[in-house]
Amino acid sequence: MAEHFNRKASLLETVPLGSFNSLFSFTGSWKNDAAATKALAVDGYSVPLYRVKITSDELVLQESVKRAIPYIWDPPALASFIENYGTHIITSVMVGGKDEVYIKQHSSSQLSEMEFRNYVREIGNERFSDVENKSNAPPINYSEKDMTVIFRRRGGCDLVQNSVEWIKTVSSAPDVIGMTFLPIVSLVDDIPGKKHIARAIDLYLTYKPPIEELQYFLDFQVPLVWAPVPLGIAGQNRKEPVCPSLQFSLMGPKLFVSTEQVNLAPLTRPCH
Template identity: 35%
Template sequence: MGGKDVVHMKQLNNSNVQPTEVQKLLQQVADERFSDNKSRHSIADPAEISGKLKDGRDEPWKVDVALAAAVRPSIRSHSSNEEIISISVRKGGIVSIGQHHNEWLSTIPQSPDAISMLFVPITSLLSSVPGQGFLCHAVNLYLRYKPPIDDLRQFLEFQLPRQWAPLYDDLPLGFGPRYKRNKSSSLQFSFWGPKLYVNTIKVDTGYRPVTGIGLFLEGRKSDHLAIRLQHLSNLPQILIISHDHGFEPIDESVDKAYYEPVKWKMFSHVCTAPVLYNNDESVGFVTKAWLDVKLMKRKKVLFLRLGFSTLASATIRRSEWDGPSSTLRKSGFFSALISTRLTKELHHVIQNEKPTEDSIKSTLVYNGESGTEAPVPTKAPKMLSFVNTKEIVRGPEDTPGYWVVTGAKLYIECGKISIKTKYSLLTIC
């Protein structure tokens, strides 16, 4: 805060005056303006604001009000064609007509002005506030994602670290009893084609809301289909779990129209029926998921199973389906960490794409550290032509930033087993 009196010299591009001459002229104008000798120079009156031309004639500045002319910058031309002009600007203090520099200096304490500004984060003002770390984090989240004010509380409650289950470190390397081939849990899509074995182990998040789902291939030969869940690292405090339900469907009640073949009708099918929590008395969100294979009329059918946790008092405000056919944000960095059996082509794309900040936020994190990058096979797994391994995730950048998974379904797209997810916004009563 204070005052500033500055002289600028402007030279047009078509001017032939040498820089040394311009520098001398600037020094001369500054000496006249800031000299202690009042008779040498002061702010010109309205008839002299434009200064004198090189030939000595006066050129009035076309301003009717004298006071306005005094406040505005003083412009003087120093050549006949106005190729060199000086602009004098005063900021702060009390400016009047015919006022000398020293006279103006004495008025600055009466009317100071902002002459320079430095913008700092608002969180820097909270250094002495208890719990300022959490408060700064909340402010930064709001400034970055700008959620609606009405949704701010729920938005902040859901901004917890996210991780995937199973973690990469928990994935076996393709040996042991888990990978003993079970003929009953396998799919085949052509007579001579390879079998796709299905991992039927339940993935449990421990009552924590799911924010993303993905299919992936694991095992030594990348011929085991499995499912993984992205979930919050903790349960938001505003969510109070009332019951936990494992989904035990009656497959005979599913309309046979939902059974779709992956390739040929005489071989394995996929049940594309939506898996939802159907209870009008409470709201459920997904906390478990697993795959299952059933023999239905001499054909093997792949089913998606979900487990739900219910809330004591909540309603669903809005729901929508999201899947590979829609515009998705791909968690590219995580794709390099998942299974030990990813395609070389996919890995090539990931390595050449610079991960965005949003992508990094959705990566696999355990104890604050990301997993170790998985080895890449020398050739693409055969089963990748039958499975869509794109991840479906939503985070704080998806307004209003607190979507949870309340349902999902398998479906066939371009001959590949894919998954769609139903996201919902919960209103806590």
């Protein structure tokens, strides 16, 4: 499903964007969210009115943006870049209205694929049929089915409950209903820092740490060299700690770590 949304946004990436996570209320890491989800579905109406897009094929980053990219693995500078400039550039915007329902089946759900499809159809009929044609069936208890159902509207008059009547109000109150993107890394020249900002962005999108804690998260992502690197093989040196303490949140307590080296005598076995 994430790849489908990415293709609609003109992206070839597989990692979900923040917009996808927001629609389905995903808040954990990509792998944890995927493991906790059995199936996803979307139903609804989209009323596109017009599109605004960048026509130039030669987009260039400003020099101030390029200068903000650190040449080394520098967590504070990388986190600051992502916070200030983001991860992607908007290349087009679709304006109009949409009324959609997003359905998430949890991994604990016992519904079969066919039963889930039937519930999705029932939810769509209940939401989007006009008042006269709505069935008299009792409302679905989503929690008993281990499903999360999210209704979202953009554009039009939200006070109008009937979907048919709501569509008529879209032209007088349009909103942004879709965007296409370009990864900001694709506009970065081949500078030494390109691989670092690309990795930092990938980690940020994959694990979704809070932006205010991103620099601390990135501080733990430096590869460690556990064995001597032979001469002639390129490798990344271990980064010296910024301070001898660990802090897992901006306002949380610090765990102080001693940086003094300790020599341990080898253990000897008693002879029998």
